[in-house]
Amino acid sequence: EVFRDSGQASIAVAHEIADLMREKAGAGEPCILGLATGSSPIRVYAELVRLHREEGLDFSHVITFNLDEYFQLPRGSRHSYWYFMHQHLFNHVNVKPKNIHIPLGTIALEDVYEHCMAYEKAIREAGGLDFQLLGIGRTGHVGFNEPGSHRRSLTRLITLDHLTRVDAAADFQGISNVPSRAITMGIQTINQARRIVLLAWGHKKAEIIQRTIEGERTSEIPATYLQDHPNVTVLLDEESSAEL
Numbered sequence: 001e002v003f004r005d006s007g008q009a010s011i012a013v014a015h016e017i018a019d020l021m022r023e024k025a026g027a028g029e030p031c032i033l034g035l036a037t038g039s040s041p042i043r044v045y046a047e048l049v050r051l052h053r054e055e056g057l058d059f060s061h062v063i064t065f066n067l068d069e070y071f072q073l074p075r076g077s078r079h080s081y082w083y084f085m086h087q088h089l090f091n092h093v094n095v096k097p098k099n100i101h102i103p104l105g106t107i108a109l110e111d112v113y114e115h116c117m118a119y120e121k122a123i124r125e126a127g128g129l130d131f132q133l134l135g136i137g138r139t140g141h142v143g144f145n146e147p148g149s150h151r152r153s154l155t156r157l158i159t160l161d162h163l164t165r166v167d168a169a170a171d172f173q174g175i176s177n178v179p180s181r182a183i184t185m186g187i188q189t190i191n192q193a194r195r196i197v198l199l200a201w202g203h204k205k206a207e208i209i210q211r212t213i214e215g216e217r218t219s220e221i222p223a224t225y226l227q228d229h230p231n232v233t234v235l236l237d238e239e240s241s242a243e244l
């Protein structure tokens with residue numbers, strides 16, 4: 001779906017999430033949301049915060065699972081995804097802290113595998129992801145599933161691509177400060193969500209969006225595995241859709 005601008009698209013996806021939350025609450029069920037970081041979803045979170053403040057949108061029955069976290073970055077660091085999610089969403093709505101799940105970047109290397117399997121188990125035991133929000137990196141990563149990621153991959157530790165670290169360098173005041181690894185949900189974890197919405201804005205995403213949507217499925221562009229999913233929508237603005 002191509003929107004005139006990313007603001008309109010962000011409002012549309014926030015309203016889809018809000019409708020799902022209300023539907024689940026009406027049925028007396030928790031709403032399981034897979035959430036993303038990066039600049040792309042910021043206005044989605046802003047609209048959800050507005051709906052909470054002005055219309056009383058209730059997050060008390062929402063359970064969240066974030067896609068990823070930088071490895072060896074403390075939660076208190078302003079670059080951590082833990083910090084990002086609290087700054088943009090969790091600090092402003094009534095989600096219960098015990099219902100927030102983000103991979104723990106500071107887990108010891110020898111405990112990473114167990115931590116990742118526990119993350120998978122927590123998603124399963126919550127009932128699976130009702131909705132997964134995604135951005136996309138210029139390498140074709142979703143979450144931090146960099147080129148080479150298997151379509152059946154699960155939550156795990158991954159080494160970041162050089163281009164991904166270049167793109168993050170401005171936020172970190174230099175590439176040498178960007179972590180070289182991250183913990184990310186896998187392609188299979190993401191594709192098991194019952195509904196997926198991917199957001200991409202601006203001309204820098206045009207080429208990878210063309211390859212993701214029109215290219216062959218390949219582990220070289222992990223986002224192409226979303227083509228396997230029966231209920232995925234890609235929301236674009238005019239610039240990011242320019243190569244389609």
Ligand code: GLP
Pocket residue numbers: 036037038039040041067068134135136137141142143144164
């Ligand atoms: C990071 C995140 C991804 C995100 C990507 C794109 O790499 N791990 O989940 O999709 O950035 O970021 P942006 O939305 O800022 O372009």
